[in-house]
């Protein structure tokens with residue numbers, strides 16, 4: 151039975167959700183205009199829309215707080231009321247809100263436009279992160295050149311942003327206190343709707359650390375073989391500039407240096423793609439076809455007409471990949487500076503996962519057009535990529551010859567996957583353990599730079615290639631720290647994606663426990679309508695139900711659990727333990743000496 155008050159409440163939220171949808175629509179349009187054409191005018195226009203909407207969101211939150219909607223007899227009304235009364239920066243007064251958005255967008259503009267000088271031609275200072283600097287970090291094998299680009303980028307994109315970052319910390323702290331949170335970190339944690347979240351996170355990281363230590367030890371050993379003891383001390387922290395990525399968050403650009411069985415066919419997918427004339431368009435078409443093969447949504451025409459898929463040469467764009475929902479008419483877009491190689495092949499699928507999620511929950515009221523756990527949104531595309539990057543699938547699309555791996559090739563394949571999935575864990579963990587400490591004032595401002603490197607060393611055994619002090623400020627060299635994007639969502643996604651993968655592989659008949667032919671690393675769900683129905687069922691709920699309920703319907707579990715990840719990598723973990731003891735590889739590391747002791 152619906153009492154009069156529930157009917158009235160439903161009417162109220164129906165109207166407010168339509169208003170909210172329109173606000174989201176204009177907010178993301180203005181954000182997209184700035185991100186795809188970084189000019190001062192577009193930055194100002196974006197902030198004006200944000201400020202106007204913040205005022206309206208604050209008014210709605212106040213209206214709900216002064217009502218009894220959060221005590222409604224109707225669970226859905228209660229959930230909507232709780233979500234719409236959660237304020238972030240919108241709680242600030244107009245001046246503070248503007249100051250905060252100016253601080254964030256100034257850091258973003260700097261990140262999007264920073265350039266560095268070439269190592270080989272010091273008078274050419276036009277090199278951008280994507281594609282120039284990233285290409286050098288991926289392919290150079292000269293430690294001096296690698297250190298040059300690492301330092302140049304951190305000096306240009308990080309250090310000048312220290313004041314903006316300090317302003318950001320001050321004003322987000324003020325907003326959180328206005329909302330009754332202890333800190334901005336606690337505001338972020340509430341999006342996991344689980345008071346136990348931080349403890350689970352710490353426990354999961356500790357559980358996976360032994361595996362990471364084995365991988366770290368083996369990579370350090372092989373780097374030492376290649377570069378010699380002066381560049382890579384036997385038990386030292388690994389210099390990040392040697393790892394093929396600006397932040398050391400994935401190491402698979404180094405595969406040619408130390409794949410376990412180099413005599414086995416090492417497939418360079420990039421070369422094969424070039425040989426077959428792959429285009430950026432083709433990468434996106436393959437991703438689109440994968441979701442359609444599952445019986446899920448196709449990319450709408452507006453996606454192809456309005457997305458920015460490659461770096462334009464006539465204007466500045468924020469190259470960091472992102473997927474956009476315009477909350478209207480299935481208008482969904484991707485903005486990224488795609489290159490044709492296996493890294494971007496992964497990123498394309500990662501972003502298309504966001505796009506599919508937007509399309510699957512678009513019938514929900516605006517308040518529910520999101521993920522119930524931030525980690526879910528970052529996991530969807532990665533799950534598809536786990537199938538796409540399998541030898542079985544790469545063979546099916548003609549990118550490699552041999553789809554059935556013998557034991558040694560399987561170890562090579564698992565090693566390649568571990569260089570992104572396992573390597574990422576200490577990085578994903580450190581980025582927000584650092585920001586939580588900053589937001590909670592546990593890390594004093596006088597330690598903001600050295601504290602960052604101390605944590606990167608403690609959690610991941612990596613360090614800067616050159617000595618750093620508090621005269622430097624390195625954290626804003628990472629996009630998400632400039633752009634106020636919470637980062638533990640990616641750590642959570644690296645765990646959830648294997649739970650999702652296992653459930654979908656089972657549904658697709660591609661996985662059976664203890665069946666050596668149907669293992670998780672040899673599963674490709676392409677074409678499985680059963681898997682597609684299950685995934686669609688999961689995604690279409692949006693944020694309308696608690697993530698534990700939705701997860702239980704999807705995989706039968708109610709927690710974030712690394713068991714599926716460990717099952718996927720088990721053969722590699724065993725191989726690493728045997729190989730490291732056979733070679734006498736030292737494990738573990740001490741504190742970095744690249745900061746003042």
Ligand SMILES: C=C(C[SeH])C(=O)N1CCC[C@H]1C(=O)O
Nearest residue numbers: 399470471472473497500640
């Ligand atoms: C591709 C995206 C856009 Se949501 C991204 O930021 N990712 C994807 C994996 C980790 C994280 C990163 O690049 O730091």
Ligand SMILES: [Zn+2]
Nearest residue numbers: 500504527528
């Ligand atoms: Zn993402």
